[in-house]
Amino acid sequence: xxxxxxxxxxxxxxxxxxxxxxxxxxxxxxxxxxxxxxxxxxxxxxxxxxxxxxxxxxxxxxxxxxxxxxxxxxxxxxxxxxxxxxxxxxxxxxxxxxxxxxxxxxxxxx
Amino acid sequence: xxxxxxxxxxxxxxxxxxxxxxxxxxxxxxxxxxxxxxxxxxxxxxxxxxxxxxxxxxxxxxxxxxxxxxxxxxxxxxxxxxxxxxxxxxxxxxxxxxxxxxxxxxxxxxxx
Numbered sequence: 315x316x317x318x319x320x321x322x323x324x325x326x327x328x329x330x331x332x333x334x335x336x337x338x339x340x341x342x343x344x345x346x347x348x349x350x351x352x353x354x355x356x357x358x359x360x361x362x363x364x365x366x367x368x369x370x371x372x373x374x375x376x377x378x379x380x381x382x383x384x385x386x387x388x389x390x391x392x393x394x395x396x397x398x399x400x401x402x403x404x405x406x407x408x409x410x411x412x413x414x415x416x417x418x419x420x421x422x423x424x
Numbered sequence: 425x426x427x428x429x430x431x432x433x434x435x436x437x438x439x440x441x442x443x444x445x446x447x448x449x450x451x452x453x454x455x456x457x458x459x460x461x462x463x464x465x466x467x468x469x470x471x472x473x474x475x476x477x478x479x480x481x482x483x484x485x486x487x488x489x490x491x492x493x494x495x496x497x498x499x500x501x502x503x504x505x506x507x508x509x510x511x512x513x514x515x516x517x518x519x520x521x522x523x524x525x526x527x528x529x530x531x532x533x534x535x536x
Contacts, residue, residue: 315483323464346522357514357527358467365522403467407522410455410474411482416466 316341316408320415327394328423335418337404338386346407347380347387352417353400361402362389394422426451430515430528437535443502445531447515456498457516457525458482458490467514473498474520505535 317340327333339347348363364371364378364387371378375394380387391398399422405412431446449456455474459467459482469482471490479490487509491499498517502509512532518525 320466348524350527357529359527360524363524405467410480410521411457411469411472412525413469413483414459414467416464 316344316406316413318404318406318413318415320404320418322418323416324419324421326421326423329394329396331394333391333394333398333420333422335389335402335404335420336386337388337406337415338384339406339413340385341406341408342382342385344406344408346412347378348405348412349378349389350403350405350414351400352403358403391420394420396422396424398422426517426526428515428517428526428528430513430531432531433529434532435534437505437533439506439535441505441535443505443533443535445500445502445513445515445533447498447500447517447528448496449498449517449526450496451517451526452495453517453519453526454495455518455520455525456492457518458488458498458500459514459516460484461512461514461530470500470513502533505533507535509533510535 345366350358352358377390404415457472458470473492515528516525
């Protein structure tokens with residue numbers, strides 16, 4: 315079945331710097347790759363997603379890139395702010411379900 | 425606005441007890457999911473359902489069962505709770521394959 319690996323597990327950056335989180339997946343049939351943000355004590359919420367027919371997608375300070383050949387995708391956050399501090403999860407679709415990575419705890423220091 | 429409601433936010437149960445975790449969604453979604461969240465392990469899929477009375481095992485189904493008698497409701501059952509099932513349980517729902525899923529607030533279960 316699908317397996318998703320996410321790195322790094324923790325990431326600490328200064329406010330204003332960029333942050334990059336990387337994921338790899340195993341099932342070449344996966345075609346949908348969402349990213350979720352989970353603030354402390356809250357539910358995971360979708361922040362951006364990308365489908366396999368697109369190589370890059372951007373939404374303000376957040377962008378996601380996908381390399382289907384290498385089977386990896388990345389989340390890029392520019393001009394980080396303290397409110398970006400949270401746990402971020404990547405996921406890959408496999409028929410009927412989403413498989414998640416292990417999560418990255420991002421800390422943005424003021 | 426999508427709403428996925430988990431009726432129990434915090435539960436403390438004794439080893440060997442039967443535990444029911446209930447989840448209701450109001451968006452007429454076909455698919456519903458139960459995940460377990462543990463530090464360093466991410467969100468692991470326990471069971472999912474793509475239709476009423478249908479269920480599929482996820483990656484960690486051992487010790488759990490599920491019930492989906494109505495489209496909007498998906499229940500997770502721990503037949504005989506054990507301490508290693510102490511965790512946060514997240515329900516989610518979504519439309520067919522390859523679509524966004526929406527999570528409930530989570531249920532924190534402690535088994536003593």
